[in-house]
Amino acid sequence: MQRIVITSQAFRTLLALSANTPIDFNKKSRFLELPLNGQEADLLIRMAAKEGLAGILYKNLLESGRFDSLGKRHQEKLQSAYYRTLHLNLKLNHALKKILPALNQGGVQVVLLQGMELLHGVYRDFGLRPLSDMDLWVLPKDYNNLIFILKNQGYRRDPLYSNTSTKGQIFLDIHTHILWADRIRSRRMLLSRSQDDIYHKTRLMTIDGEPIRRLDRYDQVLYLGLHLLKHNAERLIWLVDVKNLVADWKISDWQALLTRARELGQEKCAAYTFFLLERLLEWHMPEEIRAELVLLNPIEKKY
Numbered sequence: 001m002q003r004i005v006i007t008s009q010a011f012r013t014l015l016a017l018s019a020n021t022p023i024d025f026n027k028k029s030r031f032l033e034l035p036l037n038g039q040e041a042d043l044l045i046r047m048a049a050k051e052g053l054a055g056i057l058y059k060n061l062l063e064s065g066r067f068d069s070l071g072k073r074h075q076e077k078l079q080s081a082y083y084r085t086l087h088l089n090l091k092l093n094h095a096l097k098k099i100l101p102a103l104n105q106g107g108v109q110v111v112l113l114q115g116m117e118l119l120h121g122v123y124r125d126f127g128l129r130p131l132s133d134m135d136l137w138v139l140p141k142d143y144n145n146l147i148f149i150l151k152n153q154g155y156r157r158d159p160l161y162s163n164t165s166t167k168g169q170i171f172l173d174i175h176t177h178i179l180w181a182d183r184i185r186s187r188r189m190l191l192s193r194s195q196d197d198i199y200h201k202t203r204l205m206t207i208d209g210e211p212i213r214r215l216d217r218y219d220q221v222l223y224l225g226l227h228l229l230k231h232n233a234e235r236l237i238w239l240v241d242v243k244n245l246v247a248d249w250k251i252s253d254w255q256a257l258l259t260r261a262r263e264l265g266q267e268k269c270a271a272y273t274f275f276l277l278e279r280l281l282e283w284h285m286p287e288e289i290r291a292e293l294v295l296l297n298p299i300e301k302k303y
Contacts (some may be wrong), residue, residue, distance in 0.1 A: 050236030
């Protein structure tokens with residue numbers, strides 16, 4: 001029997017389209033042209049899960065009217081991936097809502113980072129963005145109080161990873177430095193300003209009436225870019241996060257981001273992040289801003 005192989009270009013296009021939240025219906029015809037049965041569907045769903053895009057793919061196939069063209073087995077795989085993500089994320093969110101009143105009463109201000117903040121600020125649909133844990137940033141002066149409150153809530157510190165607190169299926173990753181320098185001290189050198197400068201720029205948000213802090217919008221993009229590079233851009237969902245954050249930005253926002261990148265010494269980080277966005281997710285930076293970005297040399301681009 002002849003083996004069916006999907007071309008890398010078609011596959012990249014499909015992943016790029018599946019990364020739209022919601023789907024860009026101007027590209028709907030291209031989305032519908034790609035094969036979605038047999039081995040192609042197996043490969044697509046496997047890769048979407050690996051890249052953290054299974055929930056987004058599921059919802060976009062529903063929105064485009066393409067979901068019914070999948071076989072029953074493939075439909076069930078995508079549905080299962082979406083609802084597993086939804087189930088765990090709702091558990092994590094419930095845990096957050098349980099500990100927030102105690103933290104606020106104890107005067108411990110934490111900053112919500114990465115996935116859970118994005119679920120509240122960008123995605124809204126808790127089945128779209130997979131999480132494995134919840135990241136909280138607290139200044140060193142409040143760390144012991146945070147651990148004490150979590151202990152009273154039934155959380156236990158992992159004996160091997162002291163900055164991880166667990167309770168059943170709930171994993172909290174506690175940071176005392178915004179760039180993980182509590183684990184590797186040299187990472188402090190990544191920023192040209194102290195982390196206090198970033199903390200003072202954080203904004204308040206509320207979850208069920210309880211305040212919690214989030215990163216400044218420009219610091220958030222730079223932070224996610226650093227996280228992406230720290231993990232060698234292994235998952236497309238991390239690029240999708242950035243793409244969604246900047247989706248409705250005005251030129252003034254881009255200029256503010258570049259100014260902040262210079263202040264923190266993160267111009268190269270921004271350049272790498274947006275280079276990858278353009279190459280992988282069919283995204284284009286405003287031309288007015290492109291000329292101001294740090295240029296990447298051919299070796300950097302090839303790498």
